[in-house]
Amino acid sequence: MMTTTQTARDVIGLDNAHVLQTYRRAPVVFERGNGCRLYDATGRAYLDFISGIGVSSLGHAHPRLSAAIAAQAATLLHTSNLYYHPLQSEVASRLTALSGLPRTFFCNSGTEAVEACLKFARRYWHAQGSPRSEIVALERGFHGRTMGSLSVTWDDHYRAPFGPLLEGVTFVSQNDPDALRRAVSSRTAAVIAEPLQGEGGVRPLEQAMAEAITDACEATGALFIADEVQCGLGRTGVPFHSATLGLRPDLMALGKALGGGVPVGAALFSDRVAASAAFGDHGSTYGGNLLACRAAMVFLDELTSGLLEHVASTGPLIRAALERVAARHPMITGIRGAGVIWGVELDRPAAPVVEAALDRGLLINRTADTVIRMLPPYIVDSADVDQMAVMFDAALGAVTAEEK
Numbered sequence: 001m002m003t004t005t006q007t008a009r010d011v012i013g014l015d016n017a018h019v020l021q022t023y024r025r026a027p028v029v030f031e032r033g034n035g036c037r038l039y040d041a042t043g044r045a046y047l048d049f050i051s052g053i054g055v056s057s058l059g060h061a062h063p064r065l066s067a068a069i070a071a072q073a074a075t076l077l078h079t080s081n082l083y084y085h086p087l088q089s090e091v092a093s094r095l096t097a098l099s100g101l102p103r104t105f106f107c108n109s110g111t112e113a114v115e116a117c118l119k120f121a122r123r124y125w126h127a128q129g130s131p132r133s134e135i136v137a138l139e140r141g142f143h144g145r146t147m148g149s150l151s152v153t154w155d156d157h158y159r160a161p162f163g164p165l166l167e168g169v170t171f172v173s174q175n176d177p178d179a180l181r182r183a184v185s186s187r188t189a190a191v192i193a194e195p196l197q198g199e200g201g202v203r204p205l206e207q208a209m210a211e212a213i214t215d216a217c218e219a220t221g222a223l224f225i226a227d228e229v230q231c232g233l234g235r236t237g238v239p240f241h242s243a244t245l246g247l248r249p250d251l252m253a254l255g256k257a258l259g260g261g262v263p264v265g266a267a268l269f270s271d272r273v274a275a276s277a278a279f280g281d282h283g284s285t286y287g288g289n290l291l292a293c294r295a296a297m298v299f300l301d302e303l304t305s306g307l308l309e310h311v312a313s314t315g316p317l318i319r320a321a322l323e324r325v326a327a328r329h330p331m332i333t334g335i336r337g338a339g340v341i342w343g344v345e346l347d348r349p350a351a352p353v354v355e356a357a358l359d360r361g362l363l364i365n366r367t368a369d370t371v372i373r374m375l376p377p378y379i380v381d382s383a384d385v386d387q388m389a390v391m392f393d394a395a396l397g398a399v400t401a402e403e404k
């Protein structure tokens, strides 16, 4: 357990008294950041290998992002979607260039992007004059916490207290292409999947499963929604992980890395889906405001001027570092990932390792009980990777020693 300063204790006490207690937070209060480092109230540095759950893509206090946000704040922050501003269409056109999907709806989070995809999947079928509402989703999939996204999220722990959820959602095993083919029918509005599951334990979709999705959608007309909120926008070293698998989404949900820390979500649509949209169909007061779009433009500028290649070349360094650590710790039973998204499967619960890492100044997190997840900023370098390996090795060693 961490020791906390008086200031930190005050912050935690006030949080416990006044903030709705839905987060089991680690007892650390961060006050500032720089690159891949965060600093707590005592000035202690932490190596950030979780980046706000895949959000701080450019690291902390990125000079261009900070300057652009400050300049935008001093010029114009928000106008609503009652009027045009020059940045929204600019970001949308860059997303089109990266994804091949011609139209964007802007919102403020990943779950809102998924909601927009679910709504416009239904909207498409409504426009065809043969409404469909059923959705096929995957076991271990995570798509967000609002009612629609929650309805296609698998883990009962998130769902059970909030029912009834949307009807007509079928979950199939992530590794069962035949079950997927059987589940998709002429009543299916859409199939939704993360091309690489994040919360579910950093599990890339297998090629055979991707092919089953494509076949089933072609055979029945069902749309395919790629949830690239966590694995997309360059995190795996390519613009979108769905393309690696040969998937051709009709709709795509984006968030997290896009704003580098400023809340931005985006739903992307193919021409045929976009053609069904009419004025008034959907909206968001804040969606795509100037601040959000300025941040997204900086992120997309960086991504397309060398950062994507940097992520692609950093992935193998992280894998090699994790393999070196795994060779010393038999509790590691698997390593999965690409670019700057990695999962380390343990033969036991991962929470004690996360805590031991925090004690040593390394931020990682646990997902799917037995998986250590690492989502460093895209700018992570080889020295950071080496330092992570030393700290991770020490944390695993401490947990092993405690057991003896």
Ligand SMILES: Cc1ncc(COP(=O)(O)O)c(C=O)c1O
Residues within 6 Å of the ligand: 053, 109, 110, 111, 112, 114, 142, 143, 144, 145, 194, 198, 199, 227, 228, 229, 230, 231, 255, 256
């Ligand atoms: C794949 C995926 N979809 C959707 C979401 C929801 O995003 P947000 O928390 O921004 O609403 C997440 C968040 O972890 C995610 O990983």
